[in-house]
Amino acid sequence: MRPVQHIKLAVDAVVFGYQQQKLHVLLVQQKYGIMKGKWVLVGGFVKDEESLSDAVKRELAEEAGVKVDYMEQLYTFGDDVGRDPRFRVVSVAYFSIVNPKGFKLKADSDASDAQWFAIDELPDLGYDHKIILRAAQQRLSAKLSYQPIGFDLLPKEFAFSELEHLYSTLLDKTIDRRNFRKKILSFGFIEETGKMQAAATGRPAKLFRFNKQKYHQLVKDGFHFDVSLL
Amino acid sequence: MRPVQHIKLAVDAVVFGYQQQKLHVLLVQQKYGIMKGKWVLVGGFVKDEESLSDAVKRELAEEAGVKVDYMEQLYTFGDDVGRDPRFRVVSVAYFSIVNPKGFKLKADSDASDAQWFAIDELPDLGYDHKIILRAAQQRLSAKLSYQPIGFDLLPKEFAFSELEHLYSTLLDKTIDRRNFRKKILSFGFIEETGKMQAAATGRPAKLFRFNKQKYHQLVKDGFHFDVSLL
DNA sequence: ACAAAAGTGTTAATCTTACACCCATGT
DNA sequence: ACATGGGTGTAAGATTAACACTTTTGT
Structure with missing residues (x-):
C-alpha cells in the first residue's frame, strides 16, 4: 500500500x-x-x-x-x-x-x-x-x-579576549574577564601554545588552543561543559 | 523544475x-x-x-x-x-x-x-x-x-514521594528526600492542595499540584527550571 | 507496641560573584 | 611618558551536599 x-x-x-x-x-x-x-x-x-x-x-x-x-x-x-x-x-x-x-x-x-x-x-x-x-x-x-562549540568558530589558536568577545557578542551578556578566564582554564582542556599574538596595540596576548582529546576524555569521566551566563 | x-x-x-x-x-x-x-x-x-x-x-x-x-x-x-x-x-x-x-x-x-x-x-x-x-x-x-515535564507524567495531584520516585527511576539516580523537597518547593510553583493521600500504610502524604500559571509567570521573569542530578 | 512511610533543619564545603590595579608593548 | 589592551587575587555571599530523628497512621 x-x-x-x-x-x-x-x-x-x-x-x-x-x-x-x-x-x-x-x-x-x-x-x-x-x-x-x-x-x-x-x-x-x-x-x-x-x-x-x-x-x-x-x-x-x-x-x-x-x-x-x-x-x-x-x-x-x-x-x-x-x-x-x-x-x-x-x-x-x-x-x-x-x-x-x-x-x-x-x-x-x-x-x-x-x-x-x-x-x-x-x-x-x-x-x-x-x-x-x-x-x-x-x-x-x-x-x-553547554557545549564547547565556540572553539569551532575561532581560529585554532586564539587569545582569551577573542573568546570572551565571541561569548559576550553571541549571548549578548557582559562578561567579567577574570572570572571567565578562571572558569575556562579550570576546565583543563584549554592550553597555552606558548606563542603570542602580534598585537596591533597594547600588551601582546598569549595564544591558547582547545585540546579536543582532553575534552573528550573529561566528558567520558563525567565532565559537563557549562559556561552559563557568567 | x-x-x-x-x-x-x-x-x-x-x-x-x-x-x-x-x-x-x-x-x-x-x-x-x-x-x-x-x-x-x-x-x-x-x-x-x-x-x-x-x-x-x-x-x-x-x-x-x-x-x-x-x-x-x-x-x-x-x-x-x-x-x-x-x-x-x-x-x-x-x-x-x-x-x-x-x-x-x-x-x-x-x-x-x-x-x-x-x-x-x-x-x-x-x-x-x-x-x-x-x-x-x-x-x-x-x-x-531542565523542564517541568515530570508533572505531565503524574496525576494532577501527587505526593512528593511519587515525584521523587519518578525522578529517581527515570534518571537512575538516588535522591536525598529532604534536599529534593526543599529545592522543588523553593521554586514556588508547587502548591499544597490541602488534601491527603489515602495511605495504604504509613503516615498519609500531603498532596501537591503544579501551578502552570505561576510557572509561566516565573519563566517570563527569567526563572530557569533546573533539577540536575541532586 | 510496632511497622511503614512522611516530614523536617543544621552545618560544612563548594561555587559564584564582585571588584581594581599593575604589566608589556608600540608610538 | 602615555595610550592601549593583557594579565592577575581575594573576600563575601549564595548554593549545594551530607546527614538522622520524630510524626502520623494502620494493624
Missing part, C-alpha cells in the same frame, strides 16, 4: 562563521527560478538513494564549495503547508559551524553565488528561511553555554 | 506515560502488511495538505484513541535509506507525554491494537523504532532536568 503522496523533501543548511568579531551566516543568491535574485540558505532536494546528511554535504559542496567541521540536525519545517509557493516541500534543516578562513567560497557558479553575511546585516531571505535562521541562532546561543 | 523524487514522508510518535511507578510507552500492533504482528510506534504517512503535527495528532487519534497534552518534534530519521524495507521512507519522529489515566486505548480497531508497555518489558519493535524510542528516552531524561 504505497501511499499517494506528492510532498517533496528538501534539506537546508544554516552555516555559521565568525569573522571580524561578528557572527556571519552563509547564503546563496538564486540565479534562476521563482526566487531569482533572493538570498537563501544552502539547500536542495534530497535524492532518492541519498541520506539526509549526505544531501546537505553535497549541496554545501556544490552550491558554496564549503566543507563543514560540525553539523547537526536542527529541525524539520513542515507545518506550514505553503512554505514553498510551487508545491509542498518539507525541509529538514541542519545547523553547522565553520571557520570561514578554511576555504574560498564558490562565488560565481552557474546557479548561485555564495557569500557570508553578518547576522545584523542580512538581506531579505526567500521562502521561510528567516524563520529557519532564527531557530538556528537560538540553537547556537543555547549550545554555546 | 519539480524534482523527480520517490521518497515518502511519514511521522511517528513516541508517547510516554507513567503507571505503576514505571515509565511506559504506547505501541500498536500491526494487523496487516509487511510488519504484521510486530509492535511499532504510532505513525503513518503524511497527507499532501496536512501539517506534520496534524498528521501526528490524526494518527494518534485513529490508531490509539489518544489525545496528547504535550508534544514536540524529536528528530527526523532519514539517514538510513533502507529503514523501511518496502521503499524509501523518511520519518519525522515526535515526542510526547501523557497521563495514561486520561483515556481508554483503542484496543481493537481494524488495523491495529494499541497498548502500553513498561519500558523494561518491551516486545520486539518493527522498522527502526527501537532506535527512535531510545532517542526519545534520552530526550526525556534530558528534559526532566
Whole structure:
C-alpha cells in the first residue's frame, strides 16, 4: 500500500562563521527560478538513494564549495503547508559551524553565488528561511553555554579576549574577564601554545588552543561543559 | 523544475506515560502488511495538505484513541535509506507525554491494537523504532532536568514521594528526600492542595499540584527550571 | 507496641560573584 | 611618558551536599 503522496523533501543548511568579531551566516543568491535574485540558505532536494546528511554535504559542496567541521540536525519545517509557493516541500534543516578562513567560497557558479553575511546585516531571505535562521541562532546561543562549540568558530589558536568577545557578542551578556578566564582554564582542556599574538596595540596576548582529546576524555569521566551566563 | 523524487514522508510518535511507578510507552500492533504482528510506534504517512503535527495528532487519534497534552518534534530519521524495507521512507519522529489515566486505548480497531508497555518489558519493535524510542528516552531524561515535564507524567495531584520516585527511576539516580523537597518547593510553583493521600500504610502524604500559571509567570521573569542530578 | 512511610533543619564545603590595579608593548 | 589592551587575587555571599530523628497512621 504505497501511499499517494506528492510532498517533496528538501534539506537546508544554516552555516555559521565568525569573522571580524561578528557572527556571519552563509547564503546563496538564486540565479534562476521563482526566487531569482533572493538570498537563501544552502539547500536542495534530497535524492532518492541519498541520506539526509549526505544531501546537505553535497549541496554545501556544490552550491558554496564549503566543507563543514560540525553539523547537526536542527529541525524539520513542515507545518506550514505553503512554505514553498510551487508545491509542498518539507525541509529538514541542519545547523553547522565553520571557520570561514578554511576555504574560498564558490562565488560565481552557474546557479548561485555564495557569500557570508553578518547576522545584523542580512538581506531579505526567500521562502521561510528567516524563520529557519532564527531557530538556528537560538540553537547556537543555547549550545554555546553547554557545549564547547565556540572553539569551532575561532581560529585554532586564539587569545582569551577573542573568546570572551565571541561569548559576550553571541549571548549578548557582559562578561567579567577574570572570572571567565578562571572558569575556562579550570576546565583543563584549554592550553597555552606558548606563542603570542602580534598585537596591533597594547600588551601582546598569549595564544591558547582547545585540546579536543582532553575534552573528550573529561566528558567520558563525567565532565559537563557549562559556561552559563557568567 | 519539480524534482523527480520517490521518497515518502511519514511521522511517528513516541508517547510516554507513567503507571505503576514505571515509565511506559504506547505501541500498536500491526494487523496487516509487511510488519504484521510486530509492535511499532504510532505513525503513518503524511497527507499532501496536512501539517506534520496534524498528521501526528490524526494518527494518534485513529490508531490509539489518544489525545496528547504535550508534544514536540524529536528528530527526523532519514539517514538510513533502507529503514523501511518496502521503499524509501523518511520519518519525522515526535515526542510526547501523557497521563495514561486520561483515556481508554483503542484496543481493537481494524488495523491495529494499541497498548502500553513498561519500558523494561518491551516486545520486539518493527522498522527502526527501537532506535527512535531510545532517542526519545534520552530526550526525556534530558528534559526532566531542565523542564517541568515530570508533572505531565503524574496525576494532577501527587505526593512528593511519587515525584521523587519518578525522578529517581527515570534518571537512575538516588535522591536525598529532604534536599529534593526543599529545592522543588523553593521554586514556588508547587502548591499544597490541602488534601491527603489515602495511605495504604504509613503516615498519609500531603498532596501537591503544579501551578502552570505561576510557572509561566516565573519563566517570563527569567526563572530557569533546573533539577540536575541532586 | 510496632511497622511503614512522611516530614523536617543544621552545618560544612563548594561555587559564584564582585571588584581594581599593575604589566608589556608600540608610538 | 602615555595610550592601549593583557594579565592577575581575594573576600563575601549564595548554593549545594551530607546527614538522622520524630510524626502520623494502620494493624
